[in-house]
Amino acid sequence: MTIAQLTKALATFAGERDWGQFHSPKNLAMALSVEVAEIVELFQWTKEEDSCHLTPEKLSELKDEIGDVMIYLTNLASKFNIDPLEAAAQKFEKNKKKYPADLVKGKSAKYTEYGGS
Amino acid sequence: MTIAQLTKALATFAGERDWGQFHSPKNLAMALSVEVAEIVELFQWTKEEDSCHLTPEKLSELKDEIGDVMIYLTNLASKFNIDPLEAAAQKFEKNKKKYPADLVKGKSAKYTEYGGS
Amino acid sequence: MTIAQLTKALATFAGERDWGQFHSPKNLAMALSVEVAEIVELFQWTKEEDSCHLTPEKLSELKDEIGDVMIYLTNLASKFNIDPLEAAAQKFEKNKKKYPADLVKGKSAKYTEYGGS
Amino acid sequence: MTIAQLTKALATFAGERDWGQFHSPKNLAMALSVEVAEIVELFQWTKEEDSCHLTPEKLSELKDEIGDVMIYLTNLASKFNIDPLEAAAQKFEKNKKKYPADLVKGKSAKYTEYGGS
Numbered sequence: 001m002t003i004a005q006l007t008k009a010l011a012t013f014a015g016e017r018d019w020g021q022f023h024s025p026k027n028l029a030m031a032l033s034v035e036v037a038e039i040v041e042l043f044q045w046t047k048e049e050d051s052c053h054l055t056p057e058k059l060s061e062l063k064d065e066i067g068d069v070m071i072y073l074t075n076l077a078s079k080f081n082i083d084p085l086e087a088a089a090q091k092f093e094k095n096k097k098k099y100p101a102d103l104v105k106g107k108s109a110k111y112t113e114y115g116g117s
Numbered sequence: 118m119t120i121a122q123l124t125k126a127l128a129t130f131a132g133e134r135d136w137g138q139f140h141s142p143k144n145l146a147m148a149l150s151v152e153v154a155e156i157v158e159l160f161q162w163t164k165e166e167d168s169c170h171l172t173p174e175k176l177s178e179l180k181d182e183i184g185d186v187m188i189y190l191t192n193l194a195s196k197f198n199i200d201p202l203e204a205a206a207q208k209f210e211k212n213k214k215k216y217p218a219d220l221v222k223g224k225s226a227k228y229t230e231y232g233g234s
Numbered sequence: 235m236t237i238a239q240l241t242k243a244l245a246t247f248a249g250e251r252d253w254g255q256f257h258s259p260k261n262l263a264m265a266l267s268v269e270v271a272e273i274v275e276l277f278q279w280t281k282e283e284d285s286c287h288l289t290p291e292k293l294s295e296l297k298d299e300i301g302d303v304m305i306y307l308t309n310l311a312s313k314f315n316i317d318p319l320e321a322a323a324q325k326f327e328k329n330k331k332k333y334p335a336d337l338v339k340g341k342s343a344k345y346t347e348y349g350g351s
Numbered sequence: 352m353t354i355a356q357l358t359k360a361l362a363t364f365a366g367e368r369d370w371g372q373f374h375s376p377k378n379l380a381m382a383l384s385v386e387v388a389e390i391v392e393l394f395q396w397t398k399e400e401d402s403c404h405l406t407p408e409k410l411s412e413l414k415d416e417i418g419d420v421m422i423y424l425t426n427l428a429s430k431f432n433i434d435p436l437e438a439a440a441q442k443f444e445k446n447k448k449k450y451p452a453d454l455v456k457g458k459s460a461k462y463t464e465y466g467g468s
Contacts, residue, residue, distance in 0.1 A: 001206040009209060016218040022279050026160040026168035029153075030278040032186075033384055036146075036153045037271030039193070043143040044264040045256050048399055051143035052196060059197060066194050067208030069149075070201040073190070076156070077183050079169060080176060084187040089118040091184030092126060101133040139396050147395040150267055154388030161381040162373050165282055235440040243443060250452040260394040260402035263387075266420075270380075270387045273427070277377040285377035286430060293431060300428050301442030303383075304435040307424070310390070311417050313403060314410060318421040323352040325418030326360060335367040 003085055007078045010071065028076040035068040120202055124195045127188065145193040152185040237319055241312045244305065262310040269302040354436055358429045361422065379427040386419040 001009075014020045042062055043051050054062060070084075077084050118126075131137045159179055160168050171179060187201075194201050235243075248254045276296055277285050288296060304318075311318050352360075365371045393413055394402050405413060421435075428435050 001202050003202065006202065006205055006209070013209070013213065017216060017222050024165045024168050026163055026165045027278060029157050029160045029168075030274055030381060033150070033153050033157050034271050034275045034278060036150045037268050037274075040146045040150050040264055040271075041268045043146045044261060044268060046143055048141045048143045051141050051146075054197070062197060063199050063204050064208055064211075066190065066199055066201055067204035067206075069186075069190055070205035071208060071212075073183065073186055074205070080171070080179060082180050082183055084183055085118050085120070085123065087180050087184035088123055088187035088191070089184075091181055091188060092123070092130070094181075095188075096130065099134065105134050144395055147264060147391050151388050151392045151395060154385050154391075157381050157388075158385045161378060161385060235436055237436070240436065240439055240443070247443070247447065251450065251456050258399045258402050260397055260399045263391045263394045263402075267384070267387045267391050270384050274380050274384050277380045280377055282375045282377045285375050285380075288431070296431060297433050297438050298442055298445075300424065300433055300435055301438035301440075303420075303424055304439035305442060305446075307417065307420055308439070314405070314413060316414050316417055318417055319352050319354070319357065321414050321418035322357055322421035322425065323418075325415055325422060326357070326364070328415075329422075330364065333368065339368050 003074060003083050006071075006074050010075050011078070014075075023075060023079075025076055025079050028072055028079070032069065032072040032076060035065060035072055039065045039069065120191060120200050123188075123191050127192050128195070131192075140192060140196075142193055142196050145189055145196070149186065149189040149193060152182060152189055156182045156186065237308060237317050240305075240308050244309050245312070248309075257309060257313075259310055259313050262306055262313070266303065266306040266310060269299060269306055273299045273303065354425060354434055357422075357425050361426050362429070365426075374426060374430075376427055376430050379423055379430070383420065383423040383427060386416060386423055390416045390420065 014023060039062065042054070042058055042065070073084050077087070131140060156179065159171070159175055159182070190201055194204070248257060273296065276288070276292055276299070307318050311321070365374060390413065393405070393409055393416070424435050428438070
């Protein structure tokens with residue numbers, strides 16, 4: 001499935017249910033944050049080094065939550081004719097200029113100041 | 118750009134900067150929530166009906182933030198070999214079964230109880 | 235109950251359950267964000283003008299969530315000997331200087347730029 | 352400063368600036384989540400065991416952010432005549448019944464399932 005196909009499917013889904021009235025950008029931004037919190041919840045008490053190892057149940061839950069975040073992100077972005085993948089590609093180019101590898105490499109202690117993605 | 122291409126580019130980017138050490142799923146989940154909050158911030162004082170109309174500056178900011186969310190979501194998902202678009206497609210199929218159009222249509226007052234996407 | 239009493243009760247509670255090991259500031263910050271998302275969830279599809287009117291069930295849920303946020307905020311703050319109420323009082327003084335009433339009054343359109351609390 | 356005093360001071364502050372119009376519960380919930388994300392940001396790349404040790408600058412920033420969260424939490428709670436400290440005390444009593452010490456003590460591996468505060 002492509003972003004364009006997902007966008008179209010979501011619009012049809014909302015239209016058939018008359019749910020477009022709830023999908024203001026403000027509301028979609030709130031819903032997006034609620035879904036992301038469900039991902040955070042999966043990792044909140046986990047030790048960092050264990051956070052790669054999920055039980056099959058948690059992994060299945062994570063996949064669902066990632067799906068929900070992708071759905072709301074695409075829904076929100078579509079209100080402004082933004083393609084999330086294209087936005088990521090453009091932001092990625094900015095990041096490459098902002099954090100030159102030779103300047104920041106190995107300076108892990110400065111990571112917070114540099115930011116990074 | 119496809120999800121696969123973005124995933125690969127992000128891995129190279131992190132590798133060149135020796136930043137993989139920071140990219141535990143726990144940390145990526147936190148970073149994802151911080152980026153989403155920057156989207157919420159854009160809409161926090163806006164009236165719902167005005168939230169579709171952003172100034173060019175805000176729109177450009179929103180595109181950057183959507184890019185950041187997409188980057189962290191893809192980064193996190195890649196740790197578990199999850200494709201965000203495929204996860205969205207699967208979750209979307211679940212949603213279609215969970216909220217049959219003929220059952221929930223026009224029952225907007227019940228939207229909160231039904232959830233929805 | 236005062237902040238000091240709550241802080242002491244929470245420390246005893248965690249100690250009796252041997253849960254102190256989970257209560258790093260990093261984890262408490264994550265838990266705090268998860269609880270706040272449960273408040274956001276209560277209002278995500280509500281119209282702004284209706285958001286003051288909650289059903290008795292939602293109101294009871296909101297009270298529980300506000301309690302949870304206060305618990306985690308106090309728990310996190312206590313790790314750094316910070317009193318949330320004192321921190322609020324200090325921040326409030328800063329806000330009064332930052333946003334002089336005669337400068338910002340009635341300039342609602344500029345509210346986003348001014349920020350405010 | 353007590354919660355009652357803070358509540359009154361915040362109402363006066365908003366009144367003098369004609370900002371009450373922005374302070375719907377929906378908007379306050381969003382603002383609360385944005386402030387909490389600024390706390391999460393302080394800890395997102397920190398190792399768990401280092402998250403207790405902040406530089407003086409970060410500590411000062413954390414105090415400000417805790418103040419902001421307390422301000423928005425009190426503001427939101429006041430719209431429903433809820434006292435955050437009283438809500439915390441009530442929720443704390445519920446938690447004591449929900450997680451009996453003799454049942455959950457030392458069962459740290461089950462912490463996620465038990466929840467906890």
